[in-house]
Amino acid sequence: MKLQLKNIIVALTIAIGLTACSNDDSSGEVTGNGTLELKFDNTYGDADLIFNAPYTNSNGEVVKINKAIYIISNVVLTKEDGTTFTVPKEDSYFFINEEDAISSYVTISIPDVPAANYTKVSFGVGVDEAQFLQGQEGQGNLLERAQAIGMTWSWAAGYKFVRMEGTYTSSIATDDTVFMVHTGKTGEIYNYAQIEVDLPDQALVRANITPQVHIMADLQQIIDGTTVINFDEGTSVMGGSKVQSIMANNVPGMFHVDHVHND
Template identity: 50%
Template sequence: MKNLIYKAIAVLALSATFTACSNDDETISGTGNLAIEFDNSFKGDDLILDTQANTTVSNEVLKISSIKYIISNIVLTKEDGTTFTYPKSESYFIVNEADIATHVLNLKDLPAANYTKVTFGVGVDKEQWQAGATGQGDFLATAQAAGMMWSWSAGYKFVAFEGTFTSATVTTPVPFKVHTGQTGTDYNYTTVALDLKTKALVRSTITPQIHIITDLAKILNSTNVIKLSDNNPNGTGANIMGGANLPLITANVATMFSVDHVHND
């Protein structure tokens, strides 16, 4: 009887070994799709436009009426360290909190692979802008319709963050606008690289979804602390669209994204 038990255990162990080898030796080929979801929040709370009171680390209370940003130049890193760059002509997207259809970026025809990192730009890279109005393809009209252009000569708005705020010194709500983009000699385009907590298994039969949390609190309070009340000189509102604060805000923007999880189904 003992011999039969030992033989059964050996068969099970051998079967497990073959299964492990089979998984390790999986042949990955063909193409598949990938979705990237951007989920806007404020200090851990899901964002609600217009009514939600959001308190910054500077004790300013923001009611956010609009947040839009441009995501561009997506690059995916495989588990062997090689990369796939999504076609540049298709790699410009506007995430608009007010338009749920823009929250998920659907990428098509990626090489099937196990991906471990995603890299993207916030804004439109200078090389693309320098291609001129005729070199922008359909995205120029898309950006204009979304209000993400200052003018062609001034270029794109990379992040448009708007609402009202109060503080210890501003007791009646006044508007704020924070717009990043090209200003003077500062282009203010930034790149974000995020490791995935779980591999994104792109297959012809699997379309993974990478869920990215965007913490809007970090636009003003991260590497640099920016107070809206310090940018409200005449008491009628704070407009940050240039000057010394904009590169500081751009550095903050680079920190506001994090990967929450990856769905592989």
């Protein structure tokens, strides 16, 4: 009897162990959909971006930022096998507004992402030509959202892709002088920038795992990157070759992924 009872206990122990293993395995199954978060952390060079803090550029101008907004669009996630998941375009326009930052981050939450291991994220800065040409009817509530935070032009049709404002001083401008940098479509040039960033660790999207991809955005690059903007030469940068240079040369260098949390 004792031997029979012992055998029953052993059998139960094995069954419980197998059940536990089975549950562990099922919790990691790469099936179904989950959510992925992109957390944008704005910096100025190596420093956290703080409104009205002084930052010195390579040309000696000292800037203080008090407004920073840019449009992130057309998010595409690349899996480890090279295939991609494209967020539906109508659901893929986001405003990264520093005023909305919580604990330094502005978070984009992307639902209904197929479970997979993701290795890259690509996105646009601005509104692409195809979407712009659809007009207001093809853009959902994008126009209303943009108007509410000053991301449309008052003197022309279209969206502001990047809006950065503040004051600066220099050897010439010894008092705080207001500057504005607004980028967007200029003439027939859309100035839309396409970005692709590699993930240092895979983002493991599961039904029970929501990866957080921490993207650093260095706003110094907008005016002090490959192309250097000198405000002594003009404090309103809103069109022409300067905007084209910012979007083509500077904005693509703004972004990198610092780390990934798989929680």
